[in-house]
Amino acid sequence: MNARSRFINWGAAVLVLALPFATHALLGQGWVRILDFALLYVLLALGLNIVVGYAGLLDLGYVAFFAVGAYCYALFASPQFDLHWPLWVLLPMGALLAACFGVLLGTPTLGLRGDYLAIVTLGFGEIIRIFLNNLNAPVNITNGPQGVSLIDPLHVGPWFLEKTYHVGGIEIPLVINIYFLFLVAVGLAIRLSQRLEGSRIGRAWAAIREDELAAASMGLNTRNLKLLAFAMGATFGGVSGGLFAGFQGFVSPESFTLQESVMILCMVVLGGMGNIAGVVLGAVLLSVLPEALRGLGGLQEFLFGKVWVDPSNLRLLVFGIALVLMMLLRPEGLLPARARQREFHESQ
Amino acid sequence: MSRSEVSQGGALLKAVGVGKRFGGLRALHDVSLVLGEGTITGLIGPNGAGKTTFFNVLTGIYKPDAGTVHFSGEPLPVGRPHAVATRGIARTFQNIRLFSNMTVLENVMVGRHVRTHAGVLGAVFKTAATCREEAAIAASARGLLDYVGIAGQAQRIAGTLSYGDQRRLEIARALATEPKLLALDEPAAGMNATERTQLADLVRRVRDDGTAILLIEHDVKWVARLCDRITVLDYGERIAEGSPQEVLAHPKVIEAYLGRGAA
Numbered sequence: 001m002n003a004r005s006r007f008i009n010w011g012a013a014v015l016v017l018a019l020p021f022a023t024h025a026l027l028g029q030g031w032v033r034i035l036d037f038a039l040l041y042v043l044l045a046l047g048l049n050i051v052v053g054y055a056g057l058l059d060l061g062y063v064a065f066f067a068v069g070a071y072c073y074a075l076f077a078s079p080q081f082d083l084h085w086p087l088w089v090l091l092p093m094g095a096l097l098a099a100c101f102g103v104l105l106g107t108p109t110l111g112l113r114g115d116y117l118a119i120v121t122l123g124f125g126e127i128i129r130i131f132l133n134n135l136n137a138p139v140n141i142t143n144g145p146q147g148v149s150l151i152d153p154l155h156v157g158p159w160f161l162e163k164t165y166h167v168g169g170i171e172i173p174l175v176i177n178i179y180f181l182f183l184v185a186v187g188l189a190i191r192l193s194q195r196l197e198g199s200r201i202g203r204a205w206a207a208i209r210e211d212e213l214a215a216a217s218m219g220l221n222t223r224n225l226k227l228l229a230f231a232m233g234a235t236f237g238g239v240s241g242g243l244f245a246g247f248q249g250f251v252s253p254e255s256f257t258l259q260e261s262v263m264i265l266c267m268v269v270l271g272g273m274g275n276i277a278g279v280v281l282g283a284v285l286l287s288v289l290p291e292a293l294r295g296l297g298g299l300q301e302f303l304f305g306k307v308w309v310d311p312s313n314l315r316l317l318v319f320g321i322a323l324v325l326m327m328l329l330r331p332e333g334l335l336p337a338r339a340r341q342r343e344f345h346e347s348q
Numbered sequence: 349m350s351r352s353e354v355s356q357g358g359a360l361l362k363a364v365g366v367g368k369r370f371g372g373l374r375a376l377h378d379v380s381l382v383l384g385e386g387t388i389t390g391l392i393g394p395n396g397a398g399k400t401t402f403f404n405v406l407t408g409i410y411k412p413d414a415g416t417v418h419f420s421g422e423p424l425p426v427g428r429p430h431a432v433a434t435r436g437i438a439r440t441f442q443n444i445r446l447f448s449n450m451t452v453l454e455n456v457m458v459g460r461h462v463r464t465h466a467g468v469l470g471a472v473f474k475t476a477a478t479c480r481e482e483a484a485i486a487a488s489a490r491g492l493l494d495y496v497g498i499a500g501q502a503q504r505i506a507g508t509l510s511y512g513d514q515r516r517l518e519i520a521r522a523l524a525t526e527p528k529l530l531a532l533d534e535p536a537a538g539m540n541a542t543e544r545t546q547l548a549d550l551v552r553r554v555r556d557d558g559t560a561i562l563l564i565e566h567d568v569k570w571v572a573r574l575c576d577r578i579t580v581l582d583y584g585e586r587i588a589e590g591s592p593q594e595v596l597a598h599p600k601v602i603e604a605y606l607g608r609g610a611a
Contacts, residue, residue: 192472199471200464200482203450207458210447217407217441219433219462219525228468342449342505 020179021170031291032175036247038287039182040240045267045283046189046276047236052265053274053337054202055229056209058118060261061105061125065234067132067256068101069094069241071142074251077152080143084152091242098238099231101128106230110223113212125261133253147252154181154246178247185243186280189236193276196232205229270326272333281334290319360385360420360529360560361406361437367414368401368584375401376584379415383529383577388551388561390575390592392568394604398584399564400442403533406562407439408432420528434462438522439531442564444514448507452498452517455506456489459524492520496550512543516550523554530554532563536570548574568605572596580604 023031048062072094076085085093105124109117136144153162161177196202204225207215216222245251263286271282293315300307326334332341361383368376376398383389391399404410406417411427418424425431438459447455464485470478493499496516501509506517515535522530532551536544544567551574555561565571571578572592580588580595582604588595595601 195471195474196468199478200461200466200485201468201471203454203458204461206450206454207447207461210449211445213409213429214441214445214447215458216429217409217433217439218459218521219430219438220458221430232468342507 016183020176024173024176029173029175032173032179034288034291036175036178036182038284039179039186040244040247041264041267041287042186042280042283043182043189043236043240043243044264045271045279046186046193047233047240048264049233049268049274049276049279050193050196050205050236051229051233052268053279054197054209055205055226057109057226057229058114058121059230059233060118060122060258060265061128062121062233062237062264063256063258063260064105064125064128065098065101065237066241066244066260067128067253068098068234069238070245070251070255071132071148071241072097072238073242073245074148074151075141077246078148079150080148087154087156087242087246091239094238094242095235096238098234098241102230102232102234103227105234106227110226122258122261125256125258129253129256132256142253145253147250147254148245149250151245151249151251153249154178154243156181182243185239189239190276190280197276201225201228266323270323270333272336274337275333275335278333278335278337285334289322290315293318359383361562362418363402363406363415364417365415366402366405366412366417368398368405368410368412374584376405376412379581379584379586381579381586381589383560383562385528385560386555386558387576388555388563388574390571390578391562391564391581392566392571392578393581393587396583397581397604399581400533401584402581403439403531403562403564406432407437407531430462433525433527436526436528437531438525438527438529440515440518440522440533440535442533442537444511444518446506446514446517446521448505450506451502452493452504452506452509453486453489453502455517456492456520456524457485459492459521460485460489462525489520489524492523493517495523495553496520497546511538512547515539515547519550519554523559527559529560529562532561534564534566536565536567544570568596 020032020035023035044062044066047065048059051057051059051062073090075081076083076090076093105121109120112120132142133145135142142148153160155161161181162174164174165172165177204215204220207218207220208222208225212222267282267286268279269282270286271280272278294311296314296318297307297311300309300311359382361381363379363381366376366379379398379402391402393399401410405412406424408425408427408429408431416423419435419437424435447458464481466478466481490499490502493502496519498509498513498516498520501513506514509517519530519532519535535551536547539547548570551561551563563571563575575592577590578592578595579586580598580601587600587604588598590598
């Protein structure tokens with residue numbers, strides 16, 4: 001590593017560590033919360049990237065794993081069953097449970113590719129949501145559409161993250177505590193993705209993505225490798241679901257709609273499928289941009305003296321246009337993976 | 349890598365009465381083929397004779413409707429390409445099927461997958477055993493690139509190689525699975541005379557190092573010079589089998605290639 005890239009790495013590290021404090025001081029608590037959610041989306045996008053980016057399996061129901069993780073945390077750490085299990089049990093449990101669901105989704109889709117796979121995964125996502133919606137009778141498990149509330153707040157050992165801590169005169173409120181917890185999770189997820197990508201397994205996934213028949217003829221057990229990709233991707237979703245439930249204190253089926261799945265897929269595609277930096281960038285941009293566009297009202301007032309269009313309508317319009325332009329101008333994503341870039345430039 | 353410990357002689361592959369239909373089309377009918385260890389066997393025939401279909405049955409891509417295939421004395425798994433490769437049959441494709449956006453070296457490293465073991469946990473925790481195995485994979489992949497004569501291209505993207513080098517890379521990737529039988533589907537297609545000669549040398553070298561070869565080819569002269577035995581298919585049926593001289597003098601073969609009356 002040369003001096004310049006080391007400098008850039010240190011700069012990035014300082015920026016990431018200082019960001020919540022600066023945001024808190026300048027923009028307030030709400031914006032730090034947006035950053036927290038951005039980190040959760042990064043985690044989700046990294047997970048989906050394993051399925052879509054590495055193994056090349058189009059998954060439109062990814063939010064199902066997020067839901068599994070969230071409900072796993074919610075049911076075992078809330079008054080719903082009066083269970084209050086700790087985080088370090090529930091996160092791995094959520095990850096494992098999500099992985100099982102990943103295999104469950106993967107098994108019937110093994111022979112499918114492309115559009116057909118997308119349709120089945122879409123259905124799977126909806127099935128999970130509808131199950132959660134209806135599992136309140138005859139035995140009440142999920143509390144149906146009302147969702148589970150009063151979920152135990154996230155705490156790591158003796159540190160209760162909902163408290164405000166003071167370290168050397170600096171105030172560290174809940175949202176910043178959460179930011180750092182999520183940051184650790186994202187850091188681990190990035191590390192995990194890197195190691196998987198460069199491993200024997202990652203290479204096998206890439207081979208399946210490139211040419212499944214040739215891969216099978218070289219002795220790759222495509223069935224097991226695809227299931228592994230679904231399971232690994234799902235674990236990330238399960239962990240982020242648990243963090244989401246503990247952070248929100250409330251989960252309901254409404255949070256796990258198809259739109260969420262599509263949004264996560266957009267993050268992966270827009271950022272650059274298969275490339276970790278791209279996926280992180282895509283997730284941060286797409287989760288922060290819609291919030292930032294709320295500022296369109298202020299901008300109109302500044303430019304025209306009055307608000308012409310309701311910003312809450314306008315922001316989704318602008319957001320949509322931004323996505324369309326993005327895909328037209330840079331179809332391979334903002335920071336594409338080496339292999340993807342070639343695919344696009346080959347055809348041109 | 350040494351692959352010379354395989355003994356010479358004895359039947360490595362024994363296909364008996366293989367049949368395959370696609371709807372109304374009889375692609376293969378009662379095709380039998382015996383292939384000895386340490387031999388080069390040619391599979392020839394006019395276009396549409398069923399050569400590639402037979403390859404696809406052999407390598408588990410198609411399930412045969414009739415017949416049995418034994419490999420090293422045991423029945424070959426049916427319809428499971430990866431299991432066939434694990435048992436020791438590796439193949440190349442008529443229309444080259446490389447992982448064209450991966451590097452040349454990575455292509456061969458994928459071929460090593462079936463003989464290596466590192467799993468998810470090894471990858472995630474980067475254990476010493478995983479690192480050692482990964483280094484060994486890369487080393488043997490480089491060795492194979494050297495073996496087929498494209499070591500200098502290791503870091504190039506597979507899809508950017510010249511046609512002849514892509515064919516060589518496909519062979520290197522297949523050899524990486526440590527096959528007992530290497531099945532080549534028209535390996536010389538599109539090659540010029542010099543490349544064909546080089547390819548023939550490579551095929552002989554692979555055979556001499558202990559891997560039996562089964563190859564499909566159109567160029568009858570080239571096949572006759574290279575192969576120990578030749579099987580001829582026409583309209584999905586075996587019409588001749590024997591040494592190159594016997595087969596090429598066979599009236600049915602001359603008829604199939606040149607038309608009725610030529611014999």
